[in-house]
Amino acid sequence: MLDTKLEENIEEKNNLRRTIDAIDGETNKVSYLANQKDNEAKLEFLKNFTEKESRDKIISSLEHKVSPDLFKIVYLAQRMIKEFIKDVYTSTPADKLEALEITFNRTNIIFNKLPENYNMEVDDKTKTITIAEKRRRNQNKLLGYVLHGYAHCFSNMNKNEDKDDILEEGNADIFVDLVVNNYIKNHPFESFGFHVDKNYSIESTYTEANSIIRSRMYVLEKLKIDKKMLLEFLLGDKEKYLKNIFNGAQKNDEFNLNEFYEKNKFALQNINRESLYYKKNTILPMYILQEKIPNENILEKEYSELELIKKCFNYERINKINADELDDFINIMQDTDKVQDNLEEFIQEELNNLTDMEKRMSADNIIENVLVICKYKKLNNDIAKQILEIIQYLINDLERNVKIERNSELLQKVCELSNNIEIEDKQLEDELKDALSYLKIKLEMATGGNLTPDIFFNRLQSSLKNGSKIERNEELIAYQTIKDELNINKK
């Protein structure tokens, strides 16, 4: 059956060839071909024509189908892609523009019911991108699917035998991010009719592919050939791309964190965390961590957060570590999945090992560091109790007018982070938040007393829940306390 079909196709092509050969003049041949129905047959004869006009006529005669609900997104995606390519080259190579037009003109993009958990599929045989019917509603997602699908279609035009998923998916995701961000940069005020983030990044599960390809692209970016190489992969010469991106390594070798670092050390110094290639990348953060721990190779085995913090801060204790540096370091560790998550263990161990005297002497620094950790981790009840005790030491210091060195930094962290604290026991969580709110007042007073009765009462009002009752004796105590705290009677 299959053989018969194949024979029929060959016979049809031979007939078409004989007919075209028999027609006089290129214009007539092109017109005849442009009126044929079969896209692939037209493309097969394209190589017989070298004149741009003839080729353009055949390419523009290709037919495709787009679901009406996708018109807007598909043509927006095409505009974005064209603009990206125009911006990459000073003069766009004709073969790339042609490959682009062929793909746009022959690729069907439709909604259809797909199996469970599929979001989209690209069928190279039928040249169709199918998006799952159930994903019809979210325009932002649809834009990502269409662009990701187009990237596969481009790549399929010049696919080689040993197709590699890491390269295919990694490059498709990068392509989407580069194309959208380039367009947003060029048209900051364009309204799409749906929300697109300023720093757009397609939501993807291809973590490994993105990490490997983005790390390689980061190195190529230093040579300013990253985007051109991506377009070689998708629309041009895959071999040229492979030669540049693997830089002498074998394509099939597994990515080795340490070897890649050693080979590209120069390009991997002072990694720019704002780079698009840092996003969705679990490898580059490891190189930043390595830079911060220069005396030891941390790339050859897996470490925990606790171990790396100790190494980075030369085994300093939490009462001595600078909270902003700790925050930055944890932030980088959170960007990778190659460091074992055990921050809670770290804080528990640190608090347990501090003497009571150390807690009293460095209460401010400890609280500042704890607040940093609360940004990333839910704390257990034991830690919360210890923190409550340390906050009290700090409040005592402030009441005795002891100068707090990093008062404004601590105050800023209390203001920004207190509400996000999560403790296992909710009652303890409320207690801790109350203590921090009291500490905040004390810190504000210590910074220059910019707490006025008005500010105080406004805060009090907003913190009282609807319907809360205050007993008469509580009111009197509160009144006296407020007077004392704000020195109202002195005025």
Added chain:
Amino acid sequence: MESNDELIETLKQEVKDELKDKFNETAVGYIHVFNKRLEEKLREQGIEYNKEEFEGKQID
């Protein structure tokens, strides 16, 4: 006793719940992380996993 089909359905739901915090179902390539985790779970239960054949299609 649960039949294999029922068990597979239960495991599928478990995989969905497990992945909830890491990935949205709408993320490109969700099917692959889903299938990989399901395969592990089925293997733990001694159930043979029929690997999905995508027949030259790219599934995301």
